[in-house]
Amino acid sequence: MLSILPPSGKNVINTIPPELLAEIFLKLLQDDDRDLHESTRPLVSRACHSDPLLFGHVCSYWRGVALQTPQLWSRICILKPQKSQVLLTELWLKRAGTHALDLSIWATTSDAVDESAAGKIVSLFLQRRQYWKSVSFVITSPILKRLSDSNLSEESLQILQSASIWLSRERQESLDSEVALENVWKAIHACKTLTYVDWRTFYRHSLPNHCPWAQLTGITLSSTLDFSRLVNILTMAPKLKFLQAHSICASLPEDLIACSAITHHYLEVLDMALKNEAGHLFRLLTLPALQILKIRNGFQKNCLRDIHAFQGFLERSQAEPLTKFELSDLLIHEDDVQSYLRTQGLQKLTSLTLCARITDATLALLAQTDGAGRHEILPSLQYLSLSTGDLVQAADGMLSKMIVSRRQGNLKKVSFATRGMGPIDQSTLRRLREQGLDGEKKPGFI
Template identity: 25%
Template sequence: MPPEQHNLPLSNKSGPVFVLPFEIISEIFLHCLPDNHTIPDTSQPPLLLGRICSMWRDVALATPKLWASLSIHCTDTADVRLADLWLSRARGYPLRIEVDDHEGEESPNREILLETICRYSAQWQEVTLSVPLDALSRLRLEGPLPRLERLVIGSEASVSPIQLVTAFSDAPLLREVHLSLDDVGSVQPRSIVLPWAQLTSFTGHLLSAEECLYVLREASSLTECNLYHFIDGHPGFTMSLPLVLPLITKLRLEGSVEQNLVDVLQYLTLPALEFLELRTAPPSTENPATNPLLLGTLITFLPRSSCPLLEFRLITSRTLHTVLFQCLSAMPTLKVLDITWFSTSHHVHNTILQQLHTPSALLPHLQSLSVHYTTPPVLPYDDELIAMLFSRSNRNDTAGAARLERFSLSWNGFHLPYPDAQTLDRFKALLGRGMQIHLGPLDAPWI
């Protein structure tokens, strides 16, 4: 710590706080900061701290970490002008910067702000640049990014096709990337030069299935991959060879068109996968609930990968129970099952419950079961459900089955009849056995 920091005039004020050592006051100030990025606001720390008295202002200015986080919107001219002074106060401290500009149109403020933060690029540790990618293609950095660990870039704003974004190519510590492409497909991941092979976590928005597979092929060290809001790619796209990714343990796929998810999953082999989440859109006139293409693909994916899956989350309107049963049968190591239905059908609900009644028959290691309906279901609790829960509430050491520790049955809305006293007593008896239970509307459960 620089010597001048210890010579601040702390003893010439009255009151206990003014006789505290500089280090203590500085630490207290740091705990006043928000958990996320700091927004320039005179009513919030750190600017507020400098308005209390001259001594507090001296402490704030002598604490670089107070200024090492900045969140700023390009439309705020005053904040854009403040950015250089703010970041200079961080001195050489690693920086967390967030720039938000979803307008998509050229802006003098945007260019000024990007030029300003680029002067501090050697200090970047976590950077979010929610700006059109064509603006990022014009970034001019003064050298490599030796401290950059996490990068979030792009926005949904439409842009003109770009040649290359090369500003982030030399970042030896970069491990996590979030990439949002434009919503018309004018930019592709191939245009973003990144150290793909060293990444361990990737989140993509508005990529086609073909683009997702490109990223997965290049980022061979990934352990976590999240792919959201697919867009349609080239019709008839195929791959000649499957992708084997031995390090991925977490995968999330979400798309409004089920076929897009299928086009990714059918080519993947993930032998280390422990967490899988699949989400499709609710049914509509254009996207009716038909045979579950995605679950059908999952049936072949699971034995091909032979993965030790521990947690499976499914959000879908496809309710063909025979296919779902086949999928669950291929998950013998599963401990957590979480299903959200866009359907009120009770048929699948009952069919799966019947299979779960015998722990050794299906999902023998299941410890947590959650079922959620987006609309109030028909007859959500009955004797079949309660019998299954009692059967699963005791550990069966002989069969090697685990004890169900948590059960949740919830829905949106409050239009379902309250359970009768006998049903409620039976659920309470399960509580007495140590099972954690959520029963009823999502925001106001009865148990």
């Protein structure tokens, strides 16, 4: 309970109870839609454009509340470390006190990074390692060595839950860097509170034998996995709720034959980039808790999509309705796109992101309604993102006609690049935004 009493006076901002004012401050520090790419001061996060230091500039009352709210200072993000950030980082850490810390640093090999400043900031972070709750470090080899030499241990990382540590651009080519990063991950994996890891490409040859698989709820990795290794991860991590794999390829036939089908009861989010058609993988998986599915097909050549395997996977996995589906597939036939959209397991979607070549036929399908005016395909859709421009080869007006149709239903937000749109679509979509339709404010979008 904060003990600050507002001063007597008629200024409304000085009469807000301190507990409520602290909640307002925290609300103002929520993430925005756009990431920042550089800053000369510490940030709350890459996506937060507000600064807790500003609260103290309004009046002494606000400053007192801000100083006695450690949570305001407990998230620190450093982009391109510079000398100007060192003292401010020390100040934020002091004000955070014993509150659990969410720390990130992006120290790449670019010229904008001051290696000395980066080292000092990491040293400040290390002094508070017992309060680390989440760390995300994109670092160079000298900074990694500082981490490795700091004797990280289960005892010093008492509350660590989430860790993402990787070398930027260097690709772990140095043997010394390989050893140093392995030592850091070995210490992190020993934490009994650890639930999420982001290895990127580090464990690209084999999975770590010291990983606490049984306690993990989230994994991100960029090293290439075949279908059988992905299934093995799901088998070893029975509590997993989130899995993001940036490179998945087909297994050798003998490995696939030896791989057993699996039902994983907790996985809610599956995000995968595929190098091969995934019909064999979908036949192995049953995911009854799945709510979000993201598929990026990066095939080097066109091939038939095994829609039946995908539909069978969803049919087996429908204990919980899938609410969000993202498909990026530049070589897919439009007939297959429509087969995806008609899939029974997708009909309760509230969010659809589609990056594929589509024409009037797919737009007409999305606009199609029954006699009662209810959309026959994806009737609950609230968010829709379609890549346009060269990917949409439709008559001018068809895109906006579909949006107008959806606007009469549940649609609340859209995202479309304007490149390639005709004047009818552009003017209609602009009018819809003026009428309150939410459109993402990104360059090139309505």
